[in-house]
Amino acid sequence: ATSYVGFDSITQQIEHKLLKRGFQFNVIVAGQTGLGKSTLINTIFASHLIDSKGRLEADDPVRQTTEIQAVSHVIVENGVKLRLNIVDTPGYGDQVNNENCWDPIVKYIKDQHSAYLRKELTAMRDRYIQDTRIHCCLYFINPTGHSLRAIDVIVMKKLSEVVNVVPVIAKADSLTLEEREAFKQKIRAELVYNNIRLYPFDTDENDDEEIQLNESIRSMIPFAVVGSERSVTIDGKSVRGRKNRWGVVNVEDESHCEFMHLRNFLTRTHLQDLIETTAQIHYEAFRSKQLLALKE
Numbered sequence: 522a523t524s525y526v527g528f529d530s531i532t533q534q535i536e537h538k539l540l541k542r543g544f545q546f547n548v549i550v551a552g553q554t555g556l557g558k559s560t561l562i563n564t565i566f567a568s569h570l571i572d573s574k575g576r577l578e579a580d581d582p583v584r585q586t587t588e589i590q591a592v593s594h595v596i597v598e599n600g601v602k603l604r605l606n607i608v609d610t611p612g613y614g615d616q617v618n619n620e621n622c623w624d625p626i627v628k629y630i631k632d633q634h635s636a637y638l639r640k641e642l643t644a645m646r647d648r649y650i651q652d653t654r655i656h657c658c659l660y661f662i663n664p665t666g667h668s669l670r671a672i673d674v675i676v677m678k679k680l681s682e683v684v685n686v687v688p689v690i691a692k693a694d695s696l697t698l699e700e701r702e703a704f705k706q707k708i709r710a711e712l713v714y715n716n717i718r719l720y721p722f723d724t725d726e727n728d729d730e731e732i733q734l735n736e737s738i739r740s741m742i743p744f745a746v747v748g749s750e751r752s753v754t755i756d757g758k759s760v761r762g763r764k765n766r767w768g769v770v771n772v773e774d775e776s777h778c779e780f781m782h783l784r785n786f787l788t789r790t791h792l793q794d795l796i797e798t799t800a801q802i803h804y805e806a807f808r809s810k811q812l813l814a815l816k817e
């Protein structure tokens with residue numbers, strides 16, 4: 522073989538550039554007040570801080586979320602820098618009239634698309650645009666064990682038009698394992714019945730491995746999660762958990778809840794695909810609509 526020119530080293534060049542720049546990953550949480558959104562955000566960050574620094578942060582006092590607010594941490598693993606940005610939102614759906622209660626969240630997501638588009642369109646555009654587009658929306662479902670509320674169906678539908686929506690069953694410690702499984706199946710059936718197309722999406726580009734990965738995620742969604750801002754001691758080790766009169770729920774124990782599955786899904790298996798899907802599907806739809814409107 523005399524024709525080898527060495528362009529395969531391009532993968533290392535790309536890798537080097539990407540590693541230097543790092544990744545930005547933006548998640549938003551949505552759902553009724555009191556379902557543990559703020560708590561889960563802290564749990565996700567705390568579990569990363571445990572990984573990287575080997576210690577837990579001090580517990581936060583109880584608080585109520587009153588405005589849309591982003592919390593951000595940089596996580597470094599094996600030289601790869603990830604800026605994880607989680608946007609907390611006030612609950613909704615607690616009013617007598619819940620009409621348009623999803624508007625602030627949809628607006629927030631569109632505003633990020635709009636800001637990105639503006640930067641893209643300026644003549645002297647930056648070589649690298651700071652990306653605040655939301656890559657994933659965790660939608661919190663009340664653990665009633667019965668069915669979705671009408672408002673959940675409406676809001677998930679609205680959100681799925683602008684962002685990758687991933688539903689989670691909040692406070693899963695309030696359901697038995699059988700109730701949890703039955704509830705999951707019920708929810709999946711209701712999502713299909715209501716024609717709500719949720720992430721992950723299959724594309725022609727997907728190989729067998731990706732198709733299988735997406736299948737396994739679909740069979741798990743909605744993730745049944747438990748969050749905690751307190752650490753409890755189990756076998757001499759400090760972990761995030763909830764202690765009640767009957768025992769302890771270890772948030773990171775896969776036999777207790779699916780927090781670790783959700784975390785792996787977000788920061789390990791689907792990170793790149795969530796980012797790509799946002800750019801190629803959601804942002805692209807927004808962008809072409811805006812540019813068409815400009816022409817008229």
Ligand code: GDP
Nearest residue numbers: 554555556557558559560692693694746747748
């Ligand atoms: P938000 O309004 O959705 O942000 O909810 P918060 O995170 O403020 O939590 C509301 C209450 O639910 C707090 O008292 C939390 O301690 C509690 N909570 C949060 N997550 C869980 C959970 O997974 N299980 C249980 N049982 N309680 C939780």
Ligand code: MG
Nearest residue numbers: 558559585586
């Ligand atoms: Mg909150």
